[in-house]
Amino acid sequence: MPEPSGHVNLRMLADYLGLSQTTVSLVLNNSPSAKSIPQETRNRVIEAANRLNYRPNYFARSLRQSRSMSVGVLAPDLSEGYFTRVMSGVVQELTAAHYFYFTACHDWKPELIEKYPRMLVERAVDGILLLNTAVEELEVSVPVVAISAHCAVENVTNIVLDHHLAVRQALRHLHALGHRRIAIMRGPRAIPDSEYRWESIQQVAREMDLQLDPALSIRIDATGWSMKTGQHPMAPEIGYKPMQTLLERTRAFTAVFCFNDIAAIGAIRALKDAGLSVPADVSVMGFDDILSAAYVTPSLTTVRQPLLEMGQRGAQVLLERIADRKKSFPSDIVVEPELVIRESTGPTKI
Numbered sequence: 001m002p003e004p005s006g007h008v009n010l011r012m013l014a015d016y017l018g019l020s021q022t023t024v025s026l027v028l029n030n031s032p033s034a035k036s037i038p039q040e041t042r043n044r045v046i047e048a049a050n051r052l053n054y055r056p057n058y059f060a061r062s063l064r065q066s067r068s069m070s071v072g073v074l075a076p077d078l079s080e081g082y083f084t085r086v087m088s089g090v091v092q093e094l095t096a097a098h099y100f101y102f103t104a105c106h107d108w109k110p111e112l113i114e115k116y117p118r119m120l121v122e123r124a125v126d127g128i129l130l131l132n133t134a135v136e137e138l139e140v141s142v143p144v145v146a147i148s149a150h151c152a153v154e155n156v157t158n159i160v161l162d163h164h165l166a167v168r169q170a171l172r173h174l175h176a177l178g179h180r181r182i183a184i185m186r187g188p189r190a191i192p193d194s195e196y197r198w199e200s201i202q203q204v205a206r207e208m209d210l211q212l213d214p215a216l217s218i219r220i221d222a223t224g225w226s227m228k229t230g231q232h233p234m235a236p237e238i239g240y241k242p243m244q245t246l247l248e249r250t251r252a253f254t255a256v257f258c259f260n261d262i263a264a265i266g267a268i269r270a271l272k273d274a275g276l277s278v279p280a281d282v283s284v285m286g287f288d289d290i291l292s293a294a295y296v297t298p299s300l301t302t303v304r305q306p307l308l309e310m311g312q313r314g315a316q317v318l319l320e321r322i323a324d325r326k327k328s329f330p331s332d333i334v335v336e337p338e339l340v341i342r343e344s345t346g347p348t349k350i
Contacts (some may be wrong), residue, residue, distance in 0.1 A: 003016065003050065003052070004016055005056075005084055008052045008054045009054075010024060010054075011135060012024060013048065013049060014029065014052050015047075016048065017045060017048055018051075019041070019045070021043070021138050023037060023045075024045050027041075027042045027046065028045065028046075028054075028266065031160060037329070038136060038286060039149055057184045057243070058117065061194055061224055061310075063283070064222070065166040067126050067322070068124040068125060068126055069098060069099055069100060069126070070099060070100040070102065070122070070124070070125050070126060071094065071099055071100075071101050071102075071125050071126055071127045071128065071129060071315075071318060071322075072101070072102045072103075072104065072116075072117070072120030072121075072125040072126070072127075072128045072133065072238075073085075073087070073090065073101050073102065073103045073104070073128075073129045074104050074106065074113075074116050074120070074128060074129070074130050074131065074133050074349065075087075075103065075104075075105055075106075075130075075131035075132065075133060076105065076106060076107060076108050076131075076132060076133060076190075076191075077105050077107060078103065078105060081260065081288065081290040082132070082260065082290065082305075082307060083131060083132070083232070083286055085288075085290065085291070085307035085308055085311070086131055086147060086148075086307045086308070086310055086311040087103075087131070087311060088308055088311060088313035089128060089307070089308040089309060089310065089311025089313075089314075089316060089333040090131075090311040090312070091311075092311075092312060092315075093311075093312050093315035093316055093319070094315050095320075097124075097315075097316050097319055101121060101129075102123060102125065102300050104116045104119070104120065106133065107275060108190045113133060113135060113294065114135075117138060117140050117144075118139075118140065121140050121142060125142060126143075126322045127142045127143040127144065127145070127318045127319075127321060128140060128142060128143075128144045128145075128318075129144075129145050129146075129147070129314055129315065129318055130144065130145070130146040130147065130149045130151065130156075131148070131149070132144075132147065132148045132149060132151045132191060132192060132193070133146070133149050133151060133192075134150055134192040135149075135151055136150055136153070137153070137286060138151070138153050139158065139215075141321075143160075143318060143321035143322055143325065144156045144157075144318075145156075145157045145159065145314050145315075145317050145318040145321065146158045146159070146161045146314075147310050147311065147314040148161065148192060148193055148194075148310070149192050150192045150196060156331070157317050157318075157321065157330065157331065157332075157333065158188075158332045158333065159310050159313055159314045159317070159330045159333050159335065160333070160334055160335070161177075161253065161305050161310075161334070161335055161336075161337055162334050162335070162336055162337060163193070163197050163199075163200040164200045164203065164204065164306075165336065165337055166197075166200070166202075166287070166303045166337035167197065167200040167201050167204045167303075168204045168207075169303055169337060169338075169339040170197075170257055170285050170287070170339065171204050171205065171208060172208070173285070173301070173339055173341065173345065174255045174257065174283060174345065175208060175210060177255075177278075177283065177345060177346065177347045177348060178254075178347055178348040179254045179255040179283060179348050180210070180254075181210070181213065181216065181252060181254050182210070182212070182214040182253065182254070182256070182257060183217070183218065183246060183253045183255070183256040183257070183265075184201060184212065184216065184217050184254045184256070184257050185218050185219070185220065185239060185242055185243070185256060185257065185258040185259050185263055185267065186198050186217065186218070186219040186220065186239075186259060187219075187220055187259035187260070187263075188219070188220045188221065189219075191236075193205070194259065196350065197259070197287075203303070211258070213253075215249070215250060216246070216253050218242040218243070218246050219242065220238045220239065220242055220259055220263055221241075221242075234275050235262065235266075236263070236266035236269065237266045238262060238263050238266060238268035239258055239262065239263030239264060239265065239266030239267040239270070240267065240268075240269055240270045241270075242263075242267075243256070243266065243267040243270035243271060244270045244274075244302065247270065247271070247274050247276075250321045251276075253282065254281075254282060254283065254348040254349070255282060255283040255284070255285065255345070256282060256283070256284055256285070257285045257287075258284065258285060258286050258287065259287060260286065260287045260288050260290075260299055261286035261287060261289065261290045261292075261302055262290070263286075263287045263291045264284050264285065264286035264287075264295055264300055264302070264344070265286075265292075265300070267283050268296070268298070268300075269282055269309050269345065271284070271329065277343055278298055279298065279343070279344055279345050279346035280346065280349075282350075283301075283303065283344065283345040283346055283348070284300070284301070284344045284345065285303075285344070285345060286300045286301065286303070286344070287302055287303045287305070288300035288302065288303075288304070288305050288307065289303070289304035289305065289307075289338075289340050290307075291300045293340075293342075293349070294342065297343075298342070298344045299342035299343045299344065300342055300343075300344050300345035301340065301341050301342045301343070301344045301345040302340050302342070303337050303338070303339055303340070304337060304338040304339075304340050305335075305337060306336070306337075306338075309335065310335055313333065313335070316327065317333065320334075321330060
């Protein structure tokens with residue numbers, strides 16, 4: 001049979017190879033059933049598909065499978081740090097499964113958090129992945145998986161970090177270095193992890209008999225910042241300004257535990273601008289272990305969230321839920337943190 005030209009569909013490819021469409025489809029989709037097909041035949045199918053530039057018709061496939069082969073991803077933003085690392089894992093899994101994805105950024109606006117899930121469902125997504133986005137009610141008919149969102153909503157699977165263990169690792173490290181006057185930089189109210197981590201900090205402090213001075217508690221305020229003004233809510237300035245405010249009030253602390261690495265980088269700059277050295281005068285602890293944490297000066301001691309793996313696991317569970325809507329899944333899947341000690345923490349002088 002002469003070699004087909006133009007856009008080659010499954011039927012044309014099968015006719016050219018002298019095989020059934022089912023056989024060709026099994027090979028190209030790497031189906032478990034393809035193992036029964038001789039390796040020589042599988043090689044021939046793959047070679048011809050590559051040479052003829054065959055591309056599957058996802059619209060036709062979606063009609064056969066009653067799926068759109070797409071998912072929606074809802075996130076506050078896609079700034080450098082937490083979100084880019086998680087999304088890297090998400091994209092890896094979705095791409096491997098031949099899934100397309102729509103990304104919607106709500107910029108912490110409640111009306112968009114409520115509106116966007118419905119809009120994604122209207123675009124026929126097979127499921128929704130929530131990144132660091134808590135919802136109180138979710139009236140959608142598709143599977144939902146939430147990463148770091150702590151959604152107490154029925155039929156939502158949460159991928160969450162063990163915050164108690166993470167905080168224990170951080171505070172014990174600082175305590176072992178002699179730090180007792182530890183400032184705490186809490187996260188913005190809009191971020192779901194903020195209150196969970198603050199609760200863990202208070203619990204672990206009580207367990208360690210470590211006194212937390214309310215005067216040394218500061219909070220990141222991202223409410224007045226937006227993409228429109230060019231001031232991004234996840235820029236280092238979120239840590240710079242609170243640290244400036246604290247230094248104007250007191251310098252009676254030897255360490256600061258920041259909500260995330262971005263804030264810690266801003267805090268280090270504020271300390272330097274105030275004539276203080278890190279870690280000689282003040283030790284700084286971050287959280288997340290973003291890619292740049294190891295390369296700032298000083299390199300950042302931090303608690304590593306397995307962000308890439310959290311994205312991968314979230315996407316995996318969502319695809320599993322899409323494939324089997326009747327299977328039961330746990331409400332929470334807990335992942336473990338890891339303490340990463342670098343240059344920004346050291347022994348106290350006091």
